[in-house]
Structure formats: C-alpha cells, structure tokens
Amino acid sequence: MNLPHLHLISFAICPFVQRSVITLKYKQAPFELSLIDLADPPEWFRARSPLGKVPVLIVDDDTVLFESAVINEYIDAITPPALMPVDPLEQARTRAWIEYLSEQTFAQYHWMTAATEDAFELARHTAARGLERLEQQMTRDDRLATPDFSLIDATLAPILMRYALLADPDSPWEAEAFPRLAQRWERLREMPAVRDSVPADFAAQLADYLRKQEGFAPAHFAAKLDGSA
Known part of the structure; x- marks a missing residue:
C-alpha cells in the first residue's frame, strides 16, 4: 500500500x-x-x-x-491492521474514552501550571478524581483493559509519562492507588513507539517550558526536573 x-x-x-x-x-x-x-x-x-x-x-x-x-x-x-474497532458501538466507545482522556490531559496541565498553592490543590484533586474513574472503569470492563495496544493507549501514554516524570508527594498519581493503570504504564513505557515519541532531552525541555510560566507549581516542578536531569 x-x-x-x-x-x-x-x-x-x-x-x-x-x-x-x-x-x-x-x-x-x-x-x-x-x-x-x-x-x-x-x-x-x-x-x-x-x-x-x-x-x-x-x-x-x-x-x-x-x-x-x-x-x-x-x-x-x-495503515493496517486497524486499531479502531469494527463495531460502531465500540468505535463510539473508543472515541468517548479518548475524549475523556483529553479532559485528563488538561487536568494534568492545570496541576503542572497552577499559579497558587490553592489552585494546585484543586487541580490535584480534580486530576486524581479523573484517574480514579478510569481505574474503576478498567477494573469493571475487560474491554478497556485489553492487553492489545489501542488508540486509547496512544492517548493515555503521554499522561502517564508526565506523571511518572513528575513524581511528587502531592501528585494525583500514585502507582499503588491505581494498580491497573500502573500495570498499563509498565507495558506502555517499554514500547519503542512510546519511548521514542519524545526527544531524548524531554525532561530538560519540559523544565525549560515550566520555568517560563509563573506561579507555584511551575517553579516547583522545574526545580524537580532540573534536579533529576
């Protein structure tokens, strides 16, 4: 083709x-x-x-x-073979979860860039609730937790990569609290398509981006990333 x-x-x-x-x-x-x-x-x-x-x-x-x-x-x-399901209902369901993960991407961004400590706490709570709902759904629905790579995984991986990189006591993400998601991330992080989807100096570039923002969370995370570089 x-x-x-x-x-x-x-x-x-x-x-x-x-x-x-x-x-x-x-x-x-x-x-x-x-x-x-x-x-x-x-x-x-x-x-x-x-x-x-x-x-x-x-x-x-x-x-x-x-x-x-x-x-x-x-x-x-x-580019066959297709990752999108054939069944129209499953297609709609896949699109719905991708949209849900778009909201979680924004929730994570608001946590990373919160201007004040109060905004940081609110964003952390919002992001944690989003992860909890996803973990619960993966526990109840084997179709969402299938071992096969999907377009949902392509949307989820960037979120989990950033949470892993920004490990913090005040993070919404705790591997122990989200065992299904943590297991998913362990598999995704080893995939070349995920591992090679960001530049080799991704952490440094993210730190530089955060340094250019103002407020409580960006300064905290830029310093954390600088320390881990």
Missing part, C-alpha cells in the same frame, strides 16, 4: 502531538516532523492551521488535518 506523504507539525513537549507521534511510530508509517515555537509560530503555520494549534498533519503537501484524535483515526485507517 502506497502511503501519502505525511508531515506532522509539532512542538516538542505537547502531549496532543505526542499521541500522533506514538500512533505513527506504532504503525511504522514514514512521516516528516517539523518542530515549531508555538509562542512565535512561523507565518506558514498560521496560514495552514485553522485553529492555530498543534498537531497539524499535512497530507501530500496539500490537505490539512487538525485535532489529534482525528489525525490518529486517519493514520489508523490508512
């Missing part, structure tokens, strides 16, 4: 872009990757990104796709 030319536009530490990188690498689909400064994007990106956000996938130098869930479904559709 001849694949179109795939050009992914990204910035290095974005979890939404990482989802698509994981999917491309897992599917072993050749792609071009361009990294931009989202705070000062080039004019060509402004012209091609309808929402001014990443990820953007340019197909055959012509068609622009945006939103990571849409991009991942397209990648999956053109």
Whole structure:
C-alpha cells in the first residue's frame, strides 16, 4: 500500500502531538516532523492551521488535518491492521474514552501550571478524581483493559509519562492507588513507539517550558526536573 506523504507539525513537549507521534511510530508509517515555537509560530503555520494549534498533519503537501484524535483515526485507517474497532458501538466507545482522556490531559496541565498553592490543590484533586474513574472503569470492563495496544493507549501514554516524570508527594498519581493503570504504564513505557515519541532531552525541555510560566507549581516542578536531569 502506497502511503501519502505525511508531515506532522509539532512542538516538542505537547502531549496532543505526542499521541500522533506514538500512533505513527506504532504503525511504522514514514512521516516528516517539523518542530515549531508555538509562542512565535512561523507565518506558514498560521496560514495552514485553522485553529492555530498543534498537531497539524499535512497530507501530500496539500490537505490539512487538525485535532489529534482525528489525525490518529486517519493514520489508523490508512495503515493496517486497524486499531479502531469494527463495531460502531465500540468505535463510539473508543472515541468517548479518548475524549475523556483529553479532559485528563488538561487536568494534568492545570496541576503542572497552577499559579497558587490553592489552585494546585484543586487541580490535584480534580486530576486524581479523573484517574480514579478510569481505574474503576478498567477494573469493571475487560474491554478497556485489553492487553492489545489501542488508540486509547496512544492517548493515555503521554499522561502517564508526565506523571511518572513528575513524581511528587502531592501528585494525583500514585502507582499503588491505581494498580491497573500502573500495570498499563509498565507495558506502555517499554514500547519503542512510546519511548521514542519524545526527544531524548524531554525532561530538560519540559523544565525549560515550566520555568517560563509563573506561579507555584511551575517553579516547583522545574526545580524537580532540573534536579533529576
């Protein structure tokens, strides 16, 4: 099967872009990757990104796709075997959990970038509740906890990677509290598609990003990442 030319536009530490990188690498689909400064994007990106956000996938130098869930479904559709279930109900269910994990990605971001200690505590509680619901669902539903890699995993892996990197006494994430998720992460973290979905200096780049933010949580986590580098 001849694949179109795939050009992914990204910035290095974005979890939404990482989802698509994981999917491309897992599917072993050749792609071009361009990294931009989202705070000062080039004019060509402004012209091609309808929402001014990443990820953007340019197909055959012509068609622009945006939103990571849409991009991942397209990648999956053109690179067999498919990860998306065939059954329409299961397709809808997969999309629903991907949307749920998008909310958890934002919850994690609010925790990482909280400006005050009170905001940090609120964000931690919100993120922890989200993880608890997911753990409960994985306990009740074997279909969600299937050992097979899925598009849900491509969405989950960036979240768990950041929690593992930002291990903290005040983290929403505790492996002992979420044994099913922890088991999932142990498997995902060893996969080349996940391991190689971020730059080798990812921790340093994340610390640099947080240093540029203001407030309680960014200063705390930048110092923690600097200490572990």
